[in-house]
Structures are given as structure tokens and as C-alpha cells.
Amino acid sequence: MNDIYLYNTLSRKKEKFIPIEEGKAGMYCCGPTVYNYAHIGNLRAYFFEDILKRILLYNGLQVKHVMNITDVGHLVSDADEGEDKMEKGARREGKTVWQIAEYFADEFMKDIKLLNILPPTLWCKATEHIEEQIKLIKCLEEKGFTYVTSDGVYYDTSKFRNYGELGRIDIEGLEEGKRISFSEEKRNKTDFSLWKFSPANRKRQMEWDSPWGKGFPGWHLECSAMSMKYLGDNFDIHCGGVDHIPVHHTNEIAQSEACTGRKFVNYWLHCEFLLEDKGKMSKSAGEFLKLKSLLDHGYSPLDFRYFLMMTHYRKKIMFSFDALDSARNGYRNLREKISEIKSKVTEKDIINDTNIRFFGRKFTDCINDDLNITEAVAVLWETIKDTNLNASEKLNLLTDFDKVLGLEFNTIPAGEVEYEIPDEIKLLAEKRKIAKSEKNYVRADELRRLINGKGYEIMDTKTGYEIKKIRNSI
RNA sequence: GGCGUCGUACCCAAGUGGCUUAAGGGAGCAGUCUGCAAAACUGUUAUGCAUCGGUUCGAAUCCGAUCGACGCCUCCA
Incomplete structure (x- = not known):
């Protein structure tokens, strides 16, 4: 097997990937909170995870890929009066939170299918793992990491050695921050809730009984509980957007490792943002671009997929329709070339293994170097344009490359119909x-x-x- | 205020000490072909990698300063 190198946020270095169990890889990806449609920035993250997974598969690893659906309980803001996104979304649409969750989860799955993103081995929903989450809080309570306030059960981050290691968080610096609201009852700036009590004056649509009172789980808990349930206390890869580094993933580590006493995740991978000229794309600002918005403009999902391949996953992408146009042209040209190659394939073509291996090697070297998909696409074009390869050899290689690229070369007809x-x-x-x-x-x-x-x-x-x-x- | 990332041609972008006097895509231009086109093919568009210094036999790549853009520190992919 070839070596795979991945950039690990934990060490801020590229590291050789050594799976816990030889020939296998366990991978957990933070999925969507299903209170609204995914915007194209969200989709970039799932695209990145798809490429990662396809590369692992390409290298012959057996991949267990778990993705959660967050269908409960994220507060809109840190302040206590915040209504959670699910309940807010439900009110906006005039439906129950359960209906909202189902609808948007469904829409999300449609989006990733259109983008030719391979579905995870396993989907898991936060609301279906309340018991596991409660169990995790109990474990933390037994080990002395929790305390109870008037609004919930909290995690005492000062008890956890190396808190904030992943994000290299300068807690002193945070103290000086201007925009952080600070709950009086929290013992430390970075403490976070494990269980939130339902408000006394209002009945929530989603709430459960717990040893501490009726309420709902805190926002980081589900990922710890579910990832460990399905992948084990210690597993290979955990990924998400860079925004998860300082808070969400930092807290996941604190929760999981405090309970198990073991290292939680070996490789943390994070994808950079997609930006618009206004800055980061966000839902709270109101209008945002969905995959459907692009389709309405006449672009195909794979035009967008190809667009995402123009930049490395650890670099920000500036989205614009001009840039998308240029990607669409590129993708169309690519399809035409492939169509032409397909029409030139004959049975008389002799496949020369040395030729194949040369380009195959080049391609593998790119993708295995921390997902250098941009350079891999350059190899793709070199292969297409090469004058020594015959049509069958080219098609052979392209079909192989497409296992990673996922650009559906198999659907391209040969020549004119x-x-x-x-x-x-x-x-x-x-x-x-x-x-x-x-x-x-x-x-x-x-x-x-x-x-x-x-x-x-x-x-x-x-x-x-x-x-x-x-x-x-x- | 703190932390961090980035700045490569008209646009997107790879490359992070010698293999590169800088991949690949988009766009443009010129030529071949054509009645004219289109397509295709060929050639072409950075002696230079924000700026200024430094280290080195050698730097886009390392170090420092400056300028500029952006992200995080708040739910967020």
C-alpha cells in the first residue's frame, strides 16, 4: 500500500496515516443541523470529506464513515434567553420540530447525492441517542468533571489537562475578548453545558427526562457519544469545518477523553471556508446560496463539484458566479475530451502497463499528499493531452481517477449520438x-x-x- | 485587544530551498484548416512569485520588517 499523508490539526503538520486497525479506517464527520437548507459553504465541507473518503477507499482501505444529523438543541446564542435553532425553524415554517428535522435532513441527503458525494456507512441522529448522551454525562459526573447551575449541567474545563490543545487556545486572550457574554454561574470562561434544563415557563417540543431534570443535551455531547458508540473510544479520523476547531471539537475532546481516559481521535482534519465578496457565507444573515440556487442559474451540481476542485481544502475559496462559469467551462471541455476519447477506443488498442503505471503513480502521489486534488486534476489533463497514450489507456486511467474525483465520467457518451x-x-x-x-x-x-x-x-x-x-x- | 491564515500571470490556482529561468484550468490573441465559420490542433500571455531588507553556493519557497486581504475569539462547514 502507498503511504497517505494527512494534515493533522492536532500537530499542525502533515503526518503519515497509520490506521488503528490495519487496512481499515474509521471516520466521523460532523453533519448538518437540520433546521434549514445547507448553503454552498456547508456543502464544501461534505465535498472535502467525500474526497478524503474516496482517497482512503482508493488506497484499498475499508472505510467506516459515520455522519450525524443534529436534530436537536443548539441554542441560537450563548445567552440563556436564546431559542434553539430547531424550535425557531419550526416556528418559521409553521411545523413541529420533528417535521422540520425530517424535511431538512431529507433535503440535505438529496443535495449530497446530487453532488455525487458517497453516503456515509451510517447516519445517526442526536435524538435517537439521548440515552448514550446521558450515560456520558454520568461518566463525567462520576469522575468529577461536572457541576450543576440553575440552567443546566456544566463541564468544568479547568479540570481537564490540556484543555484547548487542538485549537491552541489562548484562554488568557479570551478573557480580554469583547464580544463574549459570560454566564455568572459558569466557573470558567470556556465551560460549556452538557445538559440544559427546559425553561420553567415554556414547554419545549423536544425534551427528555434525565437524572438532573427535564431538558435536552448540550451541543457538543452528541458527537462524542455517537462517534464513540460506533467507532470506539479511540478512532482514526474526525473532520469538519475549521470553525469547529476552537469550540466544538475542543469540547468533544474534553468530554470524551475525560470519560475514557484515552486518546479520542488520532487525526483531526478541517476544511476551510467558502467566502463571498461580503465575507463568510452564513445563514444567520438571511439570504444564502443553496445548491438549488445554483441549479436555478443553470449550473449542474457537478459544475459546482468541479469548482470546488480548483482549490485545496485548507485554503479559502472565494465564490463568485464568474469563477463558477470558468469551472463550468472547464468541466464541459473535460467532458467533451472524454467523449472524444471514448469514441476513439478500439479493440485493437494495446494496453501498455508501464504507460498506465506512470500516470497512475503521478495521480496517487498527488492525492496521497494531503488530498492535493488540484494537482491531481492537472494530472488528469496531462493524461488527456498526452500523445503517447492510446484511447484505451487513457480511458482506463480516467475511469480509475474518477473513483476519487467523482465527476461521473461513466455517464459521458462516446462521441456524437x-x-x-x-x-x-x-x-x-x-x-x-x-x-x-x-x-x-x-x-x-x-x-x-x-x-x-x-x-x-x-x-x-x-x-x-x-x-x-x-x-x-x- | 488576543490568536491565526493568506498575498504566484487578465481570472482561479499548484508548487514551500536546486528536478521548476514557476504545473493545470478558464479567458484572450495569433497561426493551420475552412467559401466563411465552428470544432480540432499548434503557438502565445510571470526573467518573475505583495514590497523592502537578510540568510544561503543557490529562495516564490527560510528569517525580519512593512503594506494589503481574510478568518477565529459568539451558534456556524
Whole structure:
């Protein structure tokens, strides 16, 4: 097996990936909070995770990929009066929180399917793991990491050695922060809730009994509880967006390791943001771009997928429609080249293993170097343009590369599809051919315009002409 | 205020000490072909990697300063 190097946020270095169990990889990805649609920035993270997973698979590892659905209990703000996002979303849509959760989880799954993101091995919902979460709090309570305030059960971060190691958090610096609201009852700036009590004056739609009182789990708990349940106390990879580093993942580590006394996760991988000209894309600002918004503008999901491949996952991407246009053009050109290659494949082609191995090696070297997908795409283009490889060798390689890229090369038809051209268009083309042979170019050009107007393109060749549907997508 | 990231051609972007006097894509331009186009093919667009210093036999790559952009410190991918 080839070595895979991954950038570990814990060490801030690229490290060789050594799985806990040989030949296998356990991977947990923080999934969506299903109170609204995913925006295209959210989707970038799932795309990144997909590439990571595909690379592990490509290298022959058996991957167990777990993704959670957060369908409960994140407060809108840190302040006590905050209403949680789920309940807020439900009120906005005039539905129950359960309906909201189901609807948006479903929409999310549709989005990732459109983006050709492989589904996780296992989905898990926060509301279906309340028992596991309570058990984890009990464990922390027994070990003396918790305290109870008027609004919930809290985690005492001062008790945990190395708190904030992942984010290299300067807790002193935080004290000087201006924008942080500080609950009087919290013992430390960084303490966070494990269990929140339901407000006395209002019944929540989602609440459960617990040894400490009726309420709902804190926002970091579910990921600790569920990841350990399905992947074990110590597992290989945990990923998410960079925003999770300082709080969410930091707290997950604190909770999990305090309870088990073991190292929680070996490799932490984080994906950078997608930005707009206004700055970071966010839902709270109101309007935001969804995958559907892009489709409404006439882009295909894979245009967007290709767009995401133009930048390394640890770099910010500036989204603009100009940039998306350039990606779409690139992806269309790519498909046309592949279509052409497919039409050139013959049974007489001899497959030369040395040729194949050279490009295959190059490709693997890129992807295994911390997911250098951008350079891998360059290798893809080199392969397409290479003059020594024959069509079969190229197709062989491209099909292989697509296991990682996920650009659906398999759906691309070989060359022109004759029968898709309507008789009407064929007739016009024949008329034009006659006009041309009579050197009646005015008439010929007129007919060409007519054909164009009907959505087809005519191209002269040495022997005659070719008709092609004007591309929206091949 | 604290922490951190980044600045490579018209645009996106790889490369992080010699293999590169800088991949790949988009866009443009020129040529071949064509009645003219389109497509295709070929060539072309950074002696330079924000700026200024320094280290080194050698730097886009290391160090320092300056300027600029952005992110985090608050739920967030």
C-alpha cells in the first residue's frame, strides 16, 4: 500500500496515516443541523470529506464513515434567553420540530447525492441517542468533571489537562475578548453545558427526562457519544469545518477523553471556508446560496463539484458566479475530451502497463499528499493531452481517477449520438450541403443559422458535416 | 485587544530551498484548416512569485520588517 499523508490539526503538520486497525479506517464527520437548507459553504465541507473518503477507499482501505444529523438543541446564542435553532425553524415554517428535522435532513441527503458525494456507512441522529448522551454525562459526573447551575449541567474545563490543545487556545486572550457574554454561574470562561434544563415557563417540543431534570443535551455531547458508540473510544479520523476547531471539537475532546481516559481521535482534519465578496457565507444573515440556487442559474451540481476542485481544502475559496462559469467551462471541455476519447477506443488498442503505471503513480502521489486534488486534476489533463497514450489507456486511467474525483465520467457518451438528431434537422443539413456544393453560400449560411436557432450546431468536416446538439450538458 | 491564515500571470490556482529561468484550468490573441465559420490542433500571455531588507553556493519557497486581504475569539462547514 502507498503511504497517505494527512494534515493533522492536532500537530499542525502533515503526518503519515497509520490506521488503528490495519487496512481499515474509521471516520466521523460532523453533519448538518437540520433546521434549514445547507448553503454552498456547508456543502464544501461534505465535498472535502467525500474526497478524503474516496482517497482512503482508493488506497484499498475499508472505510467506516459515520455522519450525524443534529436534530436537536443548539441554542441560537450563548445567552440563556436564546431559542434553539430547531424550535425557531419550526416556528418559521409553521411545523413541529420533528417535521422540520425530517424535511431538512431529507433535503440535505438529496443535495449530497446530487453532488455525487458517497453516503456515509451510517447516519445517526442526536435524538435517537439521548440515552448514550446521558450515560456520558454520568461518566463525567462520576469522575468529577461536572457541576450543576440553575440552567443546566456544566463541564468544568479547568479540570481537564490540556484543555484547548487542538485549537491552541489562548484562554488568557479570551478573557480580554469583547464580544463574549459570560454566564455568572459558569466557573470558567470556556465551560460549556452538557445538559440544559427546559425553561420553567415554556414547554419545549423536544425534551427528555434525565437524572438532573427535564431538558435536552448540550451541543457538543452528541458527537462524542455517537462517534464513540460506533467507532470506539479511540478512532482514526474526525473532520469538519475549521470553525469547529476552537469550540466544538475542543469540547468533544474534553468530554470524551475525560470519560475514557484515552486518546479520542488520532487525526483531526478541517476544511476551510467558502467566502463571498461580503465575507463568510452564513445563514444567520438571511439570504444564502443553496445548491438549488445554483441549479436555478443553470449550473449542474457537478459544475459546482468541479469548482470546488480548483482549490485545496485548507485554503479559502472565494465564490463568485464568474469563477463558477470558468469551472463550468472547464468541466464541459473535460467532458467533451472524454467523449472524444471514448469514441476513439478500439479493440485493437494495446494496453501498455508501464504507460498506465506512470500516470497512475503521478495521480496517487498527488492525492496521497494531503488530498492535493488540484494537482491531481492537472494530472488528469496531462493524461488527456498526452500523445503517447492510446484511447484505451487513457480511458482506463480516467475511469480509475474518477473513483476519487467523482465527476461521473461513466455517464459521458462516446462521441456524437446520431439518432438523437431529429429528421427535420438532418433534412436542413442535407439542404445546406447541396447549397454548398452549388456554392450558394448565402443560402448555406442561412440554413446554418436556422439549424442553430433550433438548438443544433453544424460543423463541416473533410467528408461532409457533423451535427451536434448545442451543449447545455452532454 | 488576543490568536491565526493568506498575498504566484487578465481570472482561479499548484508548487514551500536546486528536478521548476514557476504545473493545470478558464479567458484572450495569433497561426493551420475552412467559401466563411465552428470544432480540432499548434503557438502565445510571470526573467518573475505583495514590497523592502537578510540568510544561503543557490529562495516564490527560510528569517525580519512593512503594506494589503481574510478568518477565529459568539451558534456556524
